Amino acid sequence: MPERISTxxxxxxxxxxxLTAALALFPPIAVPILGGVPIxxxxxxxxxxxxxxxxxxxxxxxxxxxxxxxxxxPILSGGRGGLGVFAGPTAGFLVGWxxxxxxxxxxxxxxxxxxxxxxxxxxxxxxGIGVVYALGIPWVAFWAEISxxxxxxxxxxxxxxxxLKAALVGIVAVTVKRSYPLIQKTA
Amino acid sequence: MIAAPGHGRDSGRPRSPLHRLAPGVKLLALAVSGTxxxxxxxxxVMAAALVPVLLLYLAAGYGPREMLRQLRPLMWLxxxxxxxxxxxxxxxxxxxxxxxxxxxxxxxxxxxxxxxxEVLIETIERLLTPFRRFGVNPAKVGLAFSLALRFIPxxxxxxxxxxxAQAARGLGRNPIALALPLIIRTLKMAADxxxxxxxxxxxxxxxPPDDRVRARVxxxxxxxxxxxxxxxxxxxxxxxxxx
Numbered sequence: 001m002p003e004r005i006s007t008x009x010x011x012x013x014x015x016x017x018x019l020t021a022a023l024a025l026f027p028p029i030a031v032p033i034l035g036g037v038p039i040x041x042x043x044x045x046x047x048x049x050x051x052x053x054x055x056x057x058x059x060x061x062x063x064x065x066x067x068x069x070x071x072x073x074p075i076l077s078g079g080r081g082g083l084g085v086f087a088g089p090t091a092g093f094l095v096g097w098x099x100x101x102x103x104x105x106x107x108x109x110x111x112x113x114x115x116x117x118x119x120x121x122x123x124x125x126x127x128g129i130g131v132v133y134a135l136g137i138p139w140v141a142f143w144a145e146i147s148x149x150x151x152x153x154x155x156x157x158x159x160x161x162x163x164l165k166a167a168l169v170g171i172v173a174v175t176v177k178r179s180y181p182l183i184q185k186t187a
Numbered sequence: 188m189i190a191a192p193g194h195g196r197d198s199g200r201p202r203s204p205l206h207r208l209a210p211g212v213k214l215l216a217l218a219v220s221g222t223x224x225x226x227x228x229x230x231x232v233m234a235a236a237l238v239p240v241l242l243l244y245l246a247a248g249y250g251p252r253e254m255l256r257q258l259r260p261l262m263w264l265x266x267x268x269x270x271x272x273x274x275x276x277x278x279x280x281x282x283x284x285x286x287x288x289x290x291x292x293x294x295x296x297x298x299x300x301x302x303x304x305e306v307l308i309e310t311i312e313r314l315l316t317p318f319r320r321f322g323v324n325p326a327k328v329g330l331a332f333s334l335a336l337r338f339i340p341x342x343x344x345x346x347x348x349x350x351x352a353q354a355a356r357g358l359g360r361n362p363i364a365l366a367l368p369l370i371i372r373t374l375k376m377a378a379d380x381x382x383x384x385x386x387x388x389x390x391x392x393x394x395p396p397d398d399r400v401r402a403r404v405x406x407x408x409x410x411x412x413x414x415x416x417x418x419x420x421x422x423x424x425x426x427x428x429x430x
Contacts, residue, residue, distance in 0.1 A: 008381040014334035022342040071307035072299040082299030087291035
């Protein structure tokens with residue numbers, strides 16, 4: 001079974017959940033080159049939590065975000081929140097954040113010693129895009145009764161924005177590793 | 188913005204029978220009716236199912252306006268789904284699916300509207316009790332919820348300050364200049380809060396603290412520690428001491 005979660009871990013988990021909620025307040029940027037799809041900063045949350053807190057704490061932090069949404073806080077971008085979110089077709093992307101933070105974090109722990117921008121970016125792409133879409137797309141397809149291909153095409157518009165966010169996470173992760181490392185034991 | 192919908196906005200509202208119903212019962216009812224909705228295959232039956240939903244909203248003291256408000260964030264997606272299904276499959280199927288999603292979202296949202304956030308957190312803590320044998324400590328889950336609730340406004344405020352400061356420097360559109368200071372400040376704050384809680388030794392080991400202690404930790408202690416946790420300057424991105 002997992003080793004004990006210390007009080008210190010709880011604080012980090014809670015504050016990264018709060019940070020993810022705060023990211024929704026950054027106004028979404030519509031990038032014209034990307035077809036004007038609005039990019040919300042919020043989906044950086046799971047990648048950041050994984051890259052900075054590691055797999056386990058990162059995943060628990062996103063589980064807390066899901067819990068906060070479930071108890072009714074309007075913390076998702078656009079002021080969405082409450083149990084209604086889980087009844088909607090995009091719930092898979094939200095639940096996918098837990099796996100995203102876990103995978104991003106595990107990869108960062110694995111490659112911690114030699115972490116650089118490129119490796120961190122790659123880990124964020126695998127976790128924050130790969131895992132999220134792997135859960136989100138089938139969920140949309142099932143819920144809206146459309147084919148997987150159609151759901152994937154519909155979701156693809158968000159991938160360029162997510163790549164930008166993964167790059168930002170790479171820069172942040174490398175800087176934080178230098179100045180404020182929290183992933184230490186695995187090396 | 189961050190006001191919890193369960194209590195803040197409705198504090199003056201007379202509490203309906205739906206407000207008084209135990210949250211576990213409401214969740215169970217949602218699960219049962221959700222399963223029932225999936226079994227409905229005719230859009231006319233699905234449309235008729237809107238009537239009991241409307242009646243439930245009326246019974247809780249809300250009306251059609253609130254129902255529309257709950258659906259608004261989803262509106263575009265529903266329209267796209269309806270048109271896509273209508274053109275590619277059949278309009279009957281499109282209406283069926285869109286109505287089903289709308290009804291489910293409305294019913295789940297009604298639980299959120301009629302249940303205070305704290306009550307739902309308590310429910311989660313209670314539901315987690317059987318998992319104690321697997322190493323889950325419900326009290327620590329409760330602490331995590333309370334801390335997150337307490338720090339969402341604090342971190343949001345930090346984010347706003349950083350955005351204003353960087354805008355003044357002409358860096359308002361530079362995502363790195365916005366994200367990096369916010370994350371470093373969050374980490375500093377977390378370290379300070381953890382120090383403050385550990386210094387008071389309220390949460391050593393796995394023993395769940397009694398409610399009195401927990402209420403104190405959440406209501407006053409984190410507030411003082413958060414006051415002490417002064418936000419570091421942006422320059423603290425330079426290597427800082429770690430214990």
